[in-house]
Amino acid sequence: MSDEAGGLRAALERTRAERDAALREVALLRAEVDSLKRPAYDPESRWSRIDHLIREGRRIQALHRIGEEFDCGDRQAAHLLDNRVRRLRERDPEDFVDGPGA
Numbered sequence: 163m164s165d166e167a168g169g170l171r172a173a174l175e176r177t178r179a180e181r182d183a184a185l186r187e188v189a190l191l192r193a194e195v196d197s198l199k200r201p202a203y204d205p206e207s208r209w210s211r212i213d214h215l216i217r218e219g220r221r222i223q224a225l226h227r228i229g230e231e232f233d234c235g236d237r238q239a240a241h242l243l244d245n246r247v248r249r250l251r252e253r254d255p256e257d258f259v260d261g262p263g264a
Contacts, residue, residue: 189214208232209246216247217257 192214208231215224221243228239228246251258 186218189218212246213250216243216250 212224212227212231215221215227224243225236225239228234228242229236232239232242234242
């Protein structure tokens with residue numbers, strides 16, 4: 163591979179990484195905006211900041227956020243996470259890369 167092709171390939175990889183980081187930031191901002199649109203007493207607003215983590219497959223971060231948001235321990239957070247994943251997969255299966263049943 164020529165130096166020019168290698169440089170182009172590296173630039174493409176950097177561009178992809180920057181794009182992916184920007185898309186993650188947009189998803190976070192959308193979740194925050196969505197949570198601000200809903201009344202504070204709406205239980206779904208508590209999940210809006212967690213749902214994007216679930217959809218991205220970031221289970222550990224979702225567990226931590228659930229524990230903080232609902233003031234619960236690891237076992238209860240895991241139970242809440244499993245229920246939420248099941249609910250999201252039923253409601254929006256197209257949001258999951260591995261399909262609705264995985």
